[in-house]
Amino acid sequence: MSVISISHITKSFGDVQVLKDFNEVFQDGEFITLLGPSGCGKTTMLRILAGFERPTSGELSIDGVVVNSDTVFIPPEKREIGMVFQSYAVWPHMTVFDNVAYPLKIKKVPKDVIKKKVMDILEVVHLSQYADRLPSQLSGGQQQRVALGRALVAEPKLLLLDEPLSNLDAKLRENMRYEIKDIQKKLGITVVYVTHDQIEAMTMSDRVFVINRGVVQQVGSPEDIYKRPANQFVADFVGKLNFLKGKVENGRIQLKGLSQSLPYTGPLTGDVMVCIRPENIHITPKEISVLSGTLSHIYYLGNENDCRVQLGDDIFIRMSTYPDLHDLKLGQELFMELSDFLVYPDDGEAHTKILT
Amino acid sequence: MASQKSAAISTKRGSFHFDAKWIFIIAIIAFLLVFQVLPLIYLLVRSFFPEGHFSLEAFARIYSYALNWTALKNTIITGGAAMIFGVLIAFPLAWLVGRTNMYGKNFFRTLFVMTYMVPPYVGAMAWLRLLNPNAGILNKFLMDLFHLAEAPFNIYTLGGLTWVLTSFYYPYAFITISRAMEKMDPSLEEAARISGASPLRTLFTVTLPLMMPSIVAAALLVFVAAISCYGIPSIVGAPGQIHTVTTRIIDYVYIGNQEGITDSTVLAVFLMALALIVLYVSNIPLKRQYITVSGKSTRPNIVDLGKWRWVATLGVTLFAIVVVVIPFATVFATSFTMNMGKPLTLDNMTFKYWNTIFSRKAIISSTQNSITAAFLAATFGLLVSCVMAYLLKRTNVKGRHIPDFLITVGSGTPSVVIALALIMTMSGKFGINIYNTMAIMVIAYMIKYMLMGMRSVVSAFSQISPSLEEAAQISGSGWVRRFKDIIIPLILPSIVAGWFLIFMPCFYELTMSTLLYSADTKTLGVELYTYQTYHSQQTASALASAILIVVMTMNILLNKLTKGKFSI
Numbered sequence: 001m002s003v004i005s006i007s008h009i010t011k012s013f014g015d016v017q018v019l020k021d022f023n024e025v026f027q028d029g030e031f032i033t034l035l036g037p038s039g040c041g042k043t044t045m046l047r048i049l050a051g052f053e054r055p056t057s058g059e060l061s062i063d064g065v066v067v068n069s070d071t072v073f074i075p076p077e078k079r080e081i082g083m084v085f086q087s088y089a090v091w092p093h094m095t096v097f098d099n100v101a102y103p104l105k106i107k108k109v110p111k112d113v114i115k116k117k118v119m120d121i122l123e124v125v126h127l128s129q130y131a132d133r134l135p136s137q138l139s140g141g142q143q144q145r146v147a148l149g150r151a152l153v154a155e156p157k158l159l160l161l162d163e164p165l166s167n168l169d170a171k172l173r174e175n176m177r178y179e180i181k182d183i184q185k186k187l188g189i190t191v192v193y194v195t196h197d198q199i200e201a202m203t204m205s206d207r208v209f210v211i212n213r214g215v216v217q218q219v220g221s222p223e224d225i226y227k228r229p230a231n232q233f234v235a236d237f238v239g240k241l242n243f244l245k246g247k248v249e250n251g252r253i254q255l256k257g258l259s260q261s262l263p264y265t266g267p268l269t270g271d272v273m274v275c276i277r278p279e280n281i282h283i284t285p286k287e288i289s290v291l292s293g294t295l296s297h298i299y300y301l302g303n304e305n306d307c308r309v310q311l312g313d314d315i316f317i318r319m320s321t322y323p324d325l326h327d328l329k330l331g332q333e334l335f336m337e338l339s340d341f342l343v344y345p346d347d348g349e350a351h352t353k354i355l356t
Numbered sequence: 357m358a359s360q361k362s363a364a365i366s367t368k369r370g371s372f373h374f375d376a377k378w379i380f381i382i383a384i385i386a387f388l389l390v391f392q393v394l395p396l397i398y399l400l401v402r403s404f405f406p407e408g409h410f411s412l413e414a415f416a417r418i419y420s421y422a423l424n425w426t427a428l429k430n431t432i433i434t435g436g437a438a439m440i441f442g443v444l445i446a447f448p449l450a451w452l453v454g455r456t457n458m459y460g461k462n463f464f465r466t467l468f469v470m471t472y473m474v475p476p477y478v479g480a481m482a483w484l485r486l487l488n489p490n491a492g493i494l495n496k497f498l499m500d501l502f503h504l505a506e507a508p509f510n511i512y513t514l515g516g517l518t519w520v521l522t523s524f525y526y527p528y529a530f531i532t533i534s535r536a537m538e539k540m541d542p543s544l545e546e547a548a549r550i551s552g553a554s555p556l557r558t559l560f561t562v563t564l565p566l567m568m569p570s571i572v573a574a575a576l577l578v579f580v581a582a583i584s585c586y587g588i589p590s591i592v593g594a595p596g597q598i599h600t601v602t603t604r605i606i607d608y609v610y611i612g613n614q615e616g617i618t619d620s621t622v623l624a625v626f627l628m629a630l631a632l633i634v635l636y637v638s639n640i641p642l643k644r645q646y647i648t649v650s651g652k653s654t655r656p657n658i659v660d661l662g663k664w665r666w667v668a669t670l671g672v673t674l675f676a677i678v679v680v681v682i683p684f685a686t687v688f689a690t691s692f693t694m695n696m697g698k699p700l701t702l703d704n705m706t707f708k709y710w711n712t713i714f715s716r717k718a719i720i721s722s723t724q725n726s727i728t729a730a731f732l733a734a735t736f737g738l739l740v741s742c743v744m745a746y747l748l749k750r751t752n753v754k755g756r757h758i759p760d761f762l763i764t765v766g767s768g769t770p771s772v773v774i775a776l777a778l779i780m781t782m783s784g785k786f787g788i789n790i791y792n793t794m795a796i797m798v799i800a801y802m803i804k805y806m807l808m809g810m811r812s813v814v815s816a817f818s819q820i821s822p823s824l825e826e827a828a829q830i831s832g833s834g835w836v837r838r839f840k841d842i843i844i845p846l847i848l849p850s851i852v853a854g855w856f857l858i859f860m861p862c863f864y865e866l867t868m869s870t871l872l873y874s875a876d877t878k879t880l881g882v883e884l885y886t887y888q889t890y891h892s893q894q895t896a897s898a899l900a901s902a903i904l905i906v907v908m909t910m911n912i913l914l915n916k917l918t919k920g921k922f923s924i
Binding site: 050051052075076077078079080081082083085086087089090091092093102103106107147150151154160 | 541543544546547548549550551552553554555557561562565566568660
């Protein structure tokens with residue numbers, strides 16, 4: 001349980017700046033997720049928290065104690081942090097018990113206390129019957145839980161997780177998501193979780209930090225970043241998205257390359273980018289529709305249909321429909337309304353393509 | 357892979373499906389059977405059946421002779437000591453160079469790895485000159501410095517022999533341990549740090565136990581290299597009457613009669629058994645080796661040495677000066693010294709020995725011989741390596757592990773044993789007489805050094821995804837074509853490296869050449885040894901310096917050619 005203050009942390013490897021001015025306070029008991037594409041700097045931030053990397057500048061304190069500044073550096077072993085590594089890093093020459101007991105042995109905890117604490121934590125991670133096994137005799141998911149047990153056994157103030165689920169299969173990943181969240185609630189510890197998987201970020205976090213190219217793009221609750229993304233990058237990275245170019249004219253957005261327009265009352269003028277989530281497009285009667293097009297593809301996903309609708313020459317949008325709701329045929333003309341859409345200034349850079 | 361499948365299916369059906377790969381496997385196996393297995397077995401048989409019937413008489417005679425017993429003891433003592441000291445030096449060095457923030461890490465790594473390619477007899481020559489009890493340069497220097505009445509060191513002792521062996525074989529351990537350390541997943545150590553362990557505690561509870569299999573392998577490697585070494589004990593030991601098994605074997609062969617040969621085989625059997633047992637044992641821990649290679653490559657965990665940073669750097673610098681700089685400088689200086697009794701001043705300086713090595717006919721022809729033999733051994737050896745690597749990594753043809761096994765055994769067999777076995781079998785006894793030809797030398801070199809090339813090519817093969825080749829196969833190219841169009845271009849850097857790895861040790865080879873050379877096929881190593889022992893140490897030093905320059909140049913060239921991916 002701890003408060004982490006990060007002020008003006010930057011990090012460069014040679015000429016490459018991987019973190020630009022990171023400023024934040026992580027509150028006690030918060031589940032924080034650092035979300036972003038690979039190479040965005042999220043793992044570097046995590047390793048700075050752990051003490052494996054030293055920031056180029058800035059100050060970091062845990063519970064009011066400065067652990068990193070221009071003059072102070074507290075090495076990882078003195079920070080009392082738990083960490084789960086992407087590759088688990090379970091020591092292959094030690095049994096499950098010895099792996100989990102290691103942090104306590106370092107602390108010179110009496111043997112009988114070690115035994116009790118380790119068995120307790122193995123109970124939490126469902127590994128009690130595997131205490132005497134070597135890691136090579138365990139599955140990936142079990143090894144992952146050994147790593148989690150080892151990170152938790154010394155009751156750390158802070159738990160760091162570096163893409164801990166990325167090496168697991170889809171089903172196991174889903175179970176572990178709930179388990180990690182349950183354990184965090186039960187123990188009430190502060191967690192910093194690094195991932196590139198938006199579903200992990202959405203399901204577990206109190207606050208999500210979306211990072212790109214070393215810069216925090218947005219901080220917010222999962223709902224904030226999904227419903228009110230701060231920019232095109234966040235909107236695109238979290239969830240699926242359609243992009244349509246347009247121009248604001250007389251309270252409407254005239255879509256480029258199309259003879260269609262959308263009602264708009266917002267503050268933007270000139271060139272804009274319209275972002276529409278597939279689930280916000282609905283089939284309606286012609287009279288109340290705002291968009292029309294030809295159905296070009298249907299992909300059946302079970303719980304939904306993933307449809308492509310051609311609006312004009314080379315302009316397609318992606319739309320989700322419920323399989324049982326409409327009887328759709330390829331090539332048929334569709335009329336659609338939008339329950340929500342986002343408008344950003346068109347910066348003329350990336351995200352100009354219509355399908356993602 | 358379709359062709360193997362069809363091969364497997366057709367065998368099941370009982371019909372014979374001819375697979376072109378078999379020609380290569382059979383050719384390689386036949387070569388190894390004739391030139392490696394037959395000679396080694398004959399050597400073994402001959403030692404137990406000296407006159408055609410079973411007799412332990414030769415064993416009794418040889419092992420009751422005190423000189424031989426001493427030689428055995430010396431071999432094991434010096435080999436064991438070199439092994440222990442070698443690892444004690446190599447592990448901390450590998451750790452400091454690979455895992456700490458010591459200054460000049462890359463420089464030191466290159467330096468220590470480079471000494472691996474230096475012929476061991478160069479070290480022997482240097483230390484002889486430095487620590488000779490009468491006139492050793494270092495001895496004299498220390499006597500003057502501390503006003504000693506006697507020379508503090510004597511190279512002609514078991515200690516002296518151990519010192520030279522250690523200082524020239526620790527790089528074997530250094531390279532093995534360094535590689536294992538590089539491969540280790542750094543998060544295993546980070547997990548210990550975050551659990552509260554200090555860097556030192558992490559080293560002892562995580563790094564060291566995980567490294568144990570590699571350390572054992574490294575130790576045994578040094579042991580086998582040291583007990584099989586001839587160059588060092590023959591130069592350091594002979595004047596001090598310190599015999600080892602290798603020098604005794606060659607003494608017996610030089611007697612020149614049948615009894616001499618028989619006696620040498622009895623000693624050779626001992627050496628071979630020792631080497632092969634060690635080779636076998638060193639493979640046991642390897643099977644238990646933990647997989648510590650992770651998918652995600654992060655920068656290795658660098659330990660901040662703090663105030664020890666300068667101390668460590670200074671210590672390693674001193675070590676490098678003593679083990680690398682001083683010996684090489686000594687050999688180099690000796691090659692310019694007119695009168696060996698006097699220090700190297702301008703008056704006492706001469707280029708005549710360098711002149712000699714570039715003008716004397718005998719030396720030039722020996723150099724030509726060495727280049728030719730090494731070139732042939734490297735080229736044929738690499739050809740075999742490429743085919744073997746392909747068979748091992750890309751097919752599941754039956755028996756593909758047999759040549760691999762034989763090549764490994766050949767490389768583990770002491771040089772002197774290989775040469776002796778070849779002499780006994782290839783001088784007409786079994787219908788092949790290549791004794792006193794260059795062919796016998798090329799074959800001996802191949803058996804001993806082919807593995808180095810093969811390992812290089814095999815590791816390159818395992819890094820190429822099979823799908824690259826499958827794509828060519830689906831496009832309709834046969835396996836010979838795929839080899840030429842896809843594989844060869846992709847593994848070319850490794851092929852070049854593998855070629856040099858075989859060429860270099862053959863180029864300056866001494867031990868096998870000593871037994872196999874004839875008047876027409878004298879090699880550089882033998883020439884150098886003759887000069888060092890009988891004629892002129894300065895000429896030998898000039899030759900050694902020239903060899904060193906060639907080896908270094910090749911190494912730098914190789915590094916440039918393969919864009920830093922390979923150097924020795």
